[in-house]
């Protein structure tokens with residue numbers, strides 16, 4: 600048996616005629632950078648998210664970076680975020696010259712512990728950057744409350760959470776700006792790099808548009824220094840083909856999660872947190888395996904049987920060598936550190952077959968029976 604962690608070919612096979620048509624149209628139009636295909640996708644994404652503006656950019660990383668730049672966050676400022684996320688979250692904060700301030704996670708949801716944010720705020724704090732990890736919304740009511748009370752900007756890192764909702768609001772539409780990634784492993788998967796910022800703030804949207812294009816507000820006129828963070832026409836066109844399928848793909852992931860939840864109930868793992876108020880879209884279906892060596896044992900067992908699985912993430916960001924000068928000691932953010940030793944993501948991509956899921960379930964169960 601072999602079960603991949605993700606197989607995009609299955610998605611692309613059924614969409615191939617439309618994708619081919621986009622390729623031909625964009626090629627004929629010559630609109631390779633920004634242009635009408637990007638504008639169309641931006642309108643569609645804004646509508647999907649229920650916001651006024653979407654600004655297509657070159658990646659999820661650049662969506663974060665350009666948001667910080669557009670808000671004027673930089674040297675001497677602090678931005679509060681989670682240590683248990685992909686590198687780009689904190690990397691983008693550091694790249695604008697600001698200091699990432701890490702607040703530990705909730706051990707059940709793996710998202711930033713909202714109630715600990717207040718204690719990390721100083722007079723230098725400018726923004727909070729929560730991450731909706733694995734496709735599960737962070738505790739946005741509590742985070743918005745602390746952001747409002749302290750007059751802080753709220754930048755949602757929704758890179759892993761296209762399609763997720765908090766109560767009835769699409770993630771990304773809740774804070775001042777929401778940042779999406781269309782990296783091919785994401786729920787809305789581009790065919791290359793891509794990302795977007797969404798916002799209801801007209802001035803911020805204008806600034807984001809300028810910043811993604813070197814800071815220009817018109818031809819050859821640069822009120823501020825931005826960069827080249829532009830989305831290209833092919834990606835936008837491909838994403839327009841895929842966006843109408845996003846909710847269905849998320850529902851399929853949710854069905855797989857449901858089944859895992861039922862079938863793995865008796866097994867000594869912790870399945871993901873679920874709540875009616877947080878529409879989880881399982882960009883990763885991540886279980887927790889306690890006990891010394893057990894997580895790595897399960898990983899090796901699955902890999903030996905041809906089942907794709909991966910650890911997101913093995914080392915929290917406060918312990919990354921590049922952040923040594925921030926002076927976080929091992930043990931300082933214990934919930935993130937413990938999670939890094941215990942999480943494992945299993946296949947849950949939309950097109951995974953029942954047989955494939957059966958194989959994953961029996962392989963996981965066998966591992967624990969053999970222990």
Ligand SMILES: Cc1ncc(COP(=O)(O)O)c(C=O)c1O
Pocket residue numbers: 658659660661684685687688730756758759779780781782792793794
């Ligand atoms: C939480 C998070 N933030 C940011 C990013 C960066 O997105 P990209 O790879 O599109 O630059 C990713 C994904 O890679 C991510 O998972």
